[in-house]
């Protein structure tokens with residue numbers, strides 16, 4: 001008798017994205033898939049940390065902020081922005097590119 005996991009079957013039918021992902025921790029790049037709306041907190045297949053995110057989110061053609069650890073992903077808190085990899089607070093010296 002086949003046992004059907006209805007939750008898994010339903011998840012398979014829901015819309016998914018696929019594309020390059022990058023780990024904010026070890027900078028590993030991989031081809032990932034995920035449900036629409038889940039674009040960060042992805043488990044890195046190289047180091048196992050949940051620091052992966054989609055590599056090409058919507059970006060404007062402007063200078064990007066880059067932390068001293070190399071990450072370009074920040075969270076915004078009431079006190080300011082901080083790096084999602086090392087938790088360093090944003091500093092205006094982090095502005096790069098352009």
Ligand SMILES: [Zn+2]
Nearest residue numbers: 023026044047
């Ligand atoms: Zn990693």
Ligand SMILES: [Zn+2]
Nearest residue numbers: 067069083086
């Ligand atoms: Zn950092």
